[in-house]
Amino acid sequence: MAEWENKVRKAVPYTPGEQPKEKEITKLNTNENPYPPSPAVKEALEELNYRDMRLYPAPDAAELVSAIAAEYKVKPESVFVGVGSDDVLSVAFQTFFNSDKPVLFPEITYSFYDVWADIYKIPYEAIPLNNDLTIDPEDYTLENGGIVIANPNAPTGIFMGMDAIESIVKANPGSVVIIDEAYIDFGGESCLPLIKKYDNLLVVQTFSKSRSLAGMRIGFAMGNAALIKYMNDVKFSVNSYTMSRAAIAVGAAVVKDSEYYKGTCAKIIKTREHAKNALTRLGFEFPDSKANFIFAKHSTVEAKKLFEELKKRKIYVRYWDKPIIRDYLRITVGTSTDMQKLTDALTDILK
Amino acid sequence: MAEWENKVRKAVPYTPGEQPKEKEITKLNTNENPYPPSPAVKEALEELNYRDMRLYPAPDAAELVSAIAAEYKVKPESVFVGVGSDDVLSVAFQTFFNSDKPVLFPEITYSFYDVWADIYKIPYEAIPLNNDLTIDPEDYTLENGGIVIANPNAPTGIFMGMDAIESIVKANPGSVVIIDEAYIDFGGESCLPLIKKYDNLLVVQTFSKSRSLAGMRIGFAMGNAALIKYMNDVKFSVNSYTMSRAAIAVGAAVVKDSEYYKGTCAKIIKTREHAKNALTRLGFEFPDSKANFIFAKHSTVEAKKLFEELKKRKIYVRYWDKPIIRDYLRITVGTSTDMQKLTDALTDILK
Numbered sequence: 001m002a003e004w005e006n007k008v009r010k011a012v013p014y015t016p017g018e019q020p021k022e023k024e025i026t027k028l029n030t031n032e033n034p035y036p037p038s039p040a041v042k043e044a045l046e047e048l049n050y051r052d053m054r055l056y057p058a059p060d061a062a063e064l065v066s067a068i069a070a071e072y073k074v075k076p077e078s079v080f081v082g083v084g085s086d087d088v089l090s091v092a093f094q095t096f097f098n099s100d101k102p103v104l105f106p107e108i109t110y111s112f113y114d115v116w117a118d119i120y121k122i123p124y125e126a127i128p129l130n131n132d133l134t135i136d137p138e139d140y141t142l143e144n145g146g147i148v149i150a151n152p153n154a155p156t157g158i159f160m161g162m163d164a165i166e167s168i169v170k171a172n173p174g175s176v177v178i179i180d181e182a183y184i185d186f187g188g189e190s191c192l193p194l195i196k197k198y199d200n201l202l203v204v205q206t207f208s209k210s211r212s213l214a215g216m217r218i219g220f221a222m223g224n225a226a227l228i229k230y231m232n233d234v235k236f237s238v239n240s241y242t243m244s245r246a247a248i249a250v251g252a253a254v255v256k257d258s259e260y261y262k263g264t265c266a267k268i269i270k271t272r273e274h275a276k277n278a279l280t281r282l283g284f285e286f287p288d289s290k291a292n293f294i295f296a297k298h299s300t301v302e303a304k305k306l307f308e309e310l311k312k313r314k315i316y317v318r319y320w321d322k323p324i325i326r327d328y329l330r331i332t333v334g335t336s337t338d339m340q341k342l343t344d345a346l347t348d349i350l351k
Numbered sequence: 352m353a354e355w356e357n358k359v360r361k362a363v364p365y366t367p368g369e370q371p372k373e374k375e376i377t378k379l380n381t382n383e384n385p386y387p388p389s390p391a392v393k394e395a396l397e398e399l400n401y402r403d404m405r406l407y408p409a410p411d412a413a414e415l416v417s418a419i420a421a422e423y424k425v426k427p428e429s430v431f432v433g434v435g436s437d438d439v440l441s442v443a444f445q446t447f448f449n450s451d452k453p454v455l456f457p458e459i460t461y462s463f464y465d466v467w468a469d470i471y472k473i474p475y476e477a478i479p480l481n482n483d484l485t486i487d488p489e490d491y492t493l494e495n496g497g498i499v500i501a502n503p504n505a506p507t508g509i510f511m512g513m514d515a516i517e518s519i520v521k522a523n524p525g526s527v528v529i530i531d532e533a534y535i536d537f538g539g540e541s542c543l544p545l546i547k548k549y550d551n552l553l554v555v556q557t558f559s560k561s562r563s564l565a566g567m568r569i570g571f572a573m574g575n576a577a578l579i580k581y582m583n584d585v586k587f588s589v590n591s592y593t594m595s596r597a598a599i600a601v602g603a604a605v606v607k608d609s610e611y612y613k614g615t616c617a618k619i620i621k622t623r624e625h626a627k628n629a630l631t632r633l634g635f636e637f638p639d640s641k642a643n644f645i646f647a648k649h650s651t652v653e654a655k656k657l658f659e660e661l662k663k664r665k666i667y668v669r670y671w672d673k674p675i676i677r678d679y680l681r682i683t684v685g686t687s688t689d690m691q692k693l694t695d696a697l698t699d700i701l702k
Contacts, residue, residue: 002577003525004551007450007496013587016410027406036402045597050396051387053566053601055378056559059367083434086590094470098360119445119588145358174354200355212405215596226353236364237470239437245566246396246597250404 014115017318026341028332029316030214031183031293035267035335037212038260044253048246059236061243067252068220072192077225080232081251083242085182085206085219089148090116092202092221095234096176097122101145106135108324110154110180129156133287133295137164141171148178152188155318155330157289159188166191169198176227178202183291185210185265186272192222199224209292211254211261218243218251268292272333278343279331282350297327301350309349315342365466368669377692379683380667381565382534382644386618386686388563389611395604399597410587412594418603419571423543428576431583432602434593436533436557436570440499441467443553443572446585447527448473452496457486459675461505461531480507484638484646488515492522499529503539506669506681508640510539517542520549527578529553534642536561536616537623543573550575560643562605562612569594569602619643623684629694630682633701637679648678652701660700666693 017030061081069076082088093116097103102125105113117124127139133156140147147168152159169177169191177200184190184205192203202223208214221231235242243251254261272289279286279296286296298306306329307319318330331342368381412432420427433439444467448454453476456464468475478490484507491498498519503510520528520542532554535541543554553574559565572582586593594602605612623640630637630647637647649657657680658670669681682693 002550004447004523004527005577007447007452007526008581009446009449009585010581011446011584011588013584014591015587016407016591019407019409030407032407033405035405037404039401041404042401045396045399045401048396050390050393053388053392054384054386054563056367056370056381056383056565057568058370083590083593083595086592090589095360095362096355096358099358101358115588119585175358176355199353208407214407214592215404217408217592217595226356230359230361233362233364234360234470236366237362237466238441239434240365240367241437241565241568242434244434244568244595244598246601247595250597 011119012115014112018316020316022314024314026315026334026338028334028338028342029318031209031332032214033209033212033264033268033292034338035212035264038254038257040253040257040260041213041250044250045246048249053245056241057243057245057248059240061248064218064243064248064251067255071255071258072222074195074222075225078195078222078228080221080228081243082219082235084208084217085180085204086112087242088204088219088221089178089180091231091235092178092204093117093122094120095231096178096202097146099145101143103146103148104140104142104144105148106153108133108153108156110150113148134158135160137167140168144172144175146175146178147172148180150180150182151191152183152289152291154183154291155293155295155325155328156287157183157291157293157295158287159290162189162191162194166194169194169201173200176200176202178204180204182206182209185261186292187269187290195223199226202227207251207254210265212264213250213254216247216250218247268333271336271339274336275333275339275343278339282343282346292333294331294333295328296331303327303329306346306349310345313345315345362470363466365463369667371667373665375665377666377685377689379685379689379693380669382560382683383565384560384563384615384619384643385689386563386615389605389608391604391608391611392564392601395601396597399600404596407592408594408596408599410591412599415569415594415599415602418606422606422609423573425546425573426576429546429573429579431572431579432594433570433586435559435568436531436555437463438593439555439570439572440529440531442582442586443529443555444468444473445471446582447529447553448497450496452494454497454499455491455493455495456499457504459484459507461501464499485509486511488518491519495523495526497526497529498523499531501531501533502542503534503640503642505534505642506644506646506676506679507638508534508642508644508646509638510641513540513542513545517545520545520552524551527551527553529555531555533557533560536612537643538620538641546574550577553578558602558605561616563615564601564605567598567601569598619684622687622690625687626684626690626694629690633694633697643684645682645684646679647682654678654680657697657700661696664696666696
């Protein structure tokens with residue numbers, strides 16, 4: 001080991017789902033939207049003036065912030081934007097989870113939460129789920145340094161109603177509560193209305209899932225202006241210009257075409273419900289997902305085996321060889337053709 | 352103050368140069384390139400398939416990394432890419448400056464260094480410059496937790512030769528030395544060849560200045576593979592996908608057209624030398640800049656007054672009301688027309 005390596009921070013990074021380079025695969029492993037984004041994206045890209053790229057973008061990304069504010073009927077001062085919701089959440093962790101008390105989040109949830117806690121040296125306590133994989137709001141009344149909950153939760157897909165969220169936010173006036181609504185548009189109901197009532201609630205969403213814009217890297221948070229100001233102070237201590245001119249223009253265009261994404265979400269919900277029936281017939285069990293994925297366990301065959309057999313057939317789903325969840329596959333809801341391929345392959349594997 | 356605010360990290364952010372929304376101004380305040388980027392950017396934007404935006408970008412940004420590696424004749428494992436060099440430098444600070452010894456950097460330098468040190472709780476010591484604003488390499492032999500030097504330095508524009516850099520890197524085998532070469536293409540000489548000899552040297556560059564791509568947010572670092580691996584581990588602990596599909600495609604295209612940017616840099620250098628003569632005739636003094644800006648002090652008139660008078664005439668330059676440098680204006684080198692406007696305005700103000 002070189003001498004300078006003593007001063008290096010050795011991080012254990014998050015491992016994202018595989019991004020295979022092959023084209024001819026059925027990719028149901030990273031919860032991408034099977035439909036292209038709104039045609040407004042095409043127009044916005046075409047309208048970009050390449051000559052303007054010599055200039056920095058607006059550091060406040062005002063065009064995008066205003067578009068989001070108008071769409072969600074909040075003030076621009078209540079909106080924070082970042083390079084995907086991972087960037088937004090990471091800034092929120094850095095900003096709000098700054099005490100010696102443990103931050104609370106479910107034991108089974110988005111697997112970046114403990115990675116951020118580690119990198120920012122935030123103490124945390126992972127709270128077990130109920131046996132049916134649901135979250136018990138009562139568990140989030142312990143003394144804490146902050147709370148983060150994905151709703152619907154990942155990778156279970158289970159949605160928690162607004163009353164339950166409100167009970168958590170209300171019980172914790174001394175902490176910021178982050179609700180990560182990456183998958184909210186697939187049948188859940190956003191707790192956004194609560195930000196007017198509770199100044200300690202931050203709602204985080206993304207353009208990567210329901211708006212089919214994972215490739216552009218846009219996420220956002222909404223909360224009272226004081227929360228957003230604190231986040232911007234941290235953001236401007238790291239990088240003044242995180243949002244490119246392309247991201248700002250494309251993001252603003254897509255947020256103005258809500259009809260389009262609501263249509264594709266409706267299609268995905270329909271396909272999901274159909275897929276649930278097909279999977280049940282094949283011997284799978286799963287919690288009732290309100291997200292664009294299904295977290296499914298087969299009654300007799302090991303998830304690992306199914307994962308590998310599907311991969312041989314060029315169908316990629318997500319599998320974690322970890323306690324509690326190693327019996328499950330997380331299957332992204334694709335088009336109905338994708339799901340037919342999946343159920344055909346599973347029928348073949350299970351026969 | 353709300354109860355949750357006790358747990359908030361209160362950051363004092365970096366203040367970037369103004370980005371006025373008016374179009375009819377002469378913008379010489381943020382060191383942007385006055386020329387548009389290579390026409391390859393136009394093509395790359397046109398070739399983006401908006402439908403693919405539903406998919407995440409490649410987390411390793413391999414297309415961009417390979418293009419940079421080919422251009423600079425290093426291995427892809429020696430290249431790290433980020434959202435502008437601010438992102439790259441911020442990750443490098445987090446990764447390499449992880450001891451209780453102070454990180455060293457010049458007292459007058461890029462004003463983000465102390466902001467990153469504060470946000471990441473890194474102890475630091477700002478080393479005074481020589482009276483002529485040059486850096487003394489001998490000052491960087493103190494015991495330290497790491498070193499960062501901008502070369503050419505900002506906002507002085509003074510370039511330090513490769514021998515001086517090598518003496519610093521060689522004297523500090525126990526620390527990572529970061530050389531921030533944001534402005535290297537305007538007449539300096541990169542210390543990149545030294546990375547083959549020293550495993551503790553990280554060279555950081557950006558597409559924002561010489562390649563006219565500030566609006567796209569692309570920066571990169573080059574160093575031995577172990578350094579780059581450590582940075583990627585930290586990066587993947589914060590955000591798996593920082594580089595959008597647009598940034599990857601545009602970045603890869605622009606790096607392949609080196610002839611273009613070398614041409615615009617040559618024009619800027621010519622304009623800079625001409626502007627130096629004009630400023631001298633107007634009573635200014637300045638260190639010999641090898642960057643795309645001139646750090647100039649007038650013999651009789653206060654910098655603050657000149658800054659304000661120029662602003663009234665819609666010419667924006669950069670001014671800091673801070674010790675040591677409050678007598679100076681940092682003037683970005685624009686087109687020869689921009690510089691003529693500047694010298695005409697200064698002539699008027701000084702008459």
